[in-house]
Amino acid sequence: MPTTHFTTWLVTGANRGIGLEIVTQLVASSNNLVIAACRTPEKATALNDLKKSARGVIHIIKIDVSNFDSIRASTKALQAVCGETGLNYLINNAGIIAQDTVSTLDPEHLLELFKTNTAGPALVSQVCLPFLEKGSTKKILHISSTAGSIGSLSALESPRGLFTSYAMSKAALNMLAYKQKLKNPDFTIITLCPGWVKTDMGGEEGLLEPHESVAGILKVITSATVVESGKYLRYNGEEIPW
Numbered sequence: 001m002p003t004t005h006f007t008t009w010l011v012t013g014a015n016r017g018i019g020l021e022i023v024t025q026l027v028a029s030s031n032n033l034v035i036a037a038c039r040t041p042e043k044a045t046a047l048n049d050l051k052k053s054a055r056g057v058i059h060i061i062k063i064d065v066s067n068f069d070s071i072r073a074s075t076k077a078l079q080a081v082c083g084e085t086g087l088n089y090l091i092n093n094a095g096i097i098a099q100d101t102v103s104t105l106d107p108e109h110l111l112e113l114f115k116t117n118t119a120g121p122a123l124v125s126q127v128c129l130p131f132l133e134k135g136s137t138k139k140i141l142h143i144s145s146t147a148g149s150i151g152s153l154s155a156l157e158s159p160r161g162l163f164t165s166y167a168m169s170k171a172a173l174n175m176l177a178y179k180q181k182l183k184n185p186d187f188t189i190i191t192l193c194p195g196w197v198k199t200d201m202g203g204e205e206g207l208l209e210p211h212e213s214v215a216g217i218l219k220v221i222t223s224a225t226v227v228e229s230g231k232y233l234r235y236n237g238e239e240i241p242w
């Protein structure tokens with residue numbers, strides 16, 4: 001399929017929540033080709049339904065970001081879809097959360113969170129790098145959280161104290177983003193908090209509907225340039241203290 005005129009995107013954790021909404025908004029435009037990565041494509045009902053109504057193009061591929069073999073194996077699917085044209089945007093969105101405190105955190109569980117929220121995005125980025133290098137636009141967006149902001153902790157300590165492993169994994173993800181920015185000066189790399197969003201993770205009390213958060217997220221990443229690379233931003237473009 002000729003894909004030269006498309007803007008190409010890879011979104012992880014596209015099965016539900018913010019990831020699914022990102023894909024939904026992207027494929028409303030016929031200019032976008034989206035590689036929607038999820039753990040079990042054969043069970044990704046919403047994504048498969050979206051494929052039928054999309055104006056843009058969706059390729060659903062398997063990536064379990066906590067399984068490093070699965071990430072490495074995705075090279076073949078990426079090669080088939082964007083080996084020629086390259087990839088323009090990588091959105092590392094897949095993530096998990098745990099309710100724990102410094103007193104209750106289980107070190108094995110902490111490692112699980114680091115695997116999914118930090119090591120997975122690092123390896124997905126490595127695998128995507130050759131494809132991003134081929135693209136005319138080279139952008140990586142990490143979906144982080146304000147929970148990973150040490151500078152916001154005093155204001156947030158009460159609720160965020162319950163998410164210690166999660167906060168540690170997102171703070172490390174933020175460092176990955178900054179390291180990537182230093183290593184790749186021609187890339188635009190942003191680490192971003194989507195806000196408190198009504199998803200399975202955010203719960204019903206969330207302050208934002210997924211479509212509101214994602215409209216902001218896409219505005220931030222499409223308008224960001226290399227000048228903004230390395231920034232830690234909210235979905236509305238505000239800077240977050242490290």
Ligand SMILES: NC(=O)c1ccc[n+]([C@@H]2O[C@H](COP(=O)([O-])OP(=O)(O)OC[C@H]3O[C@@H](n4cnc5c(N)ncnc54)[C@H](OP(=O)(O)O)[C@@H]3O)[C@@H](O)[C@H]2O)c1
Nearest residue numbers: 013015016017018064065066094095196197199200201202
């Ligand atoms: N919602 C919020 O208020 C909020 C706030 C701050 C930051 N965030 C961040 O935003 C991102 C998306 O969160 P969300 O609210 O959409 O969460 P969600 O509703 O729980 O959805 C999480 C998504 O990540 C996928 N996922 C989890 N582990 C995965 C793995 N090992 N491999 C591949 N996919 C995996 C899930 O896939 P399955 O369907 O297969 O489980 C699902 O598609 C996360 O990084 C989260 O930390 C969310």
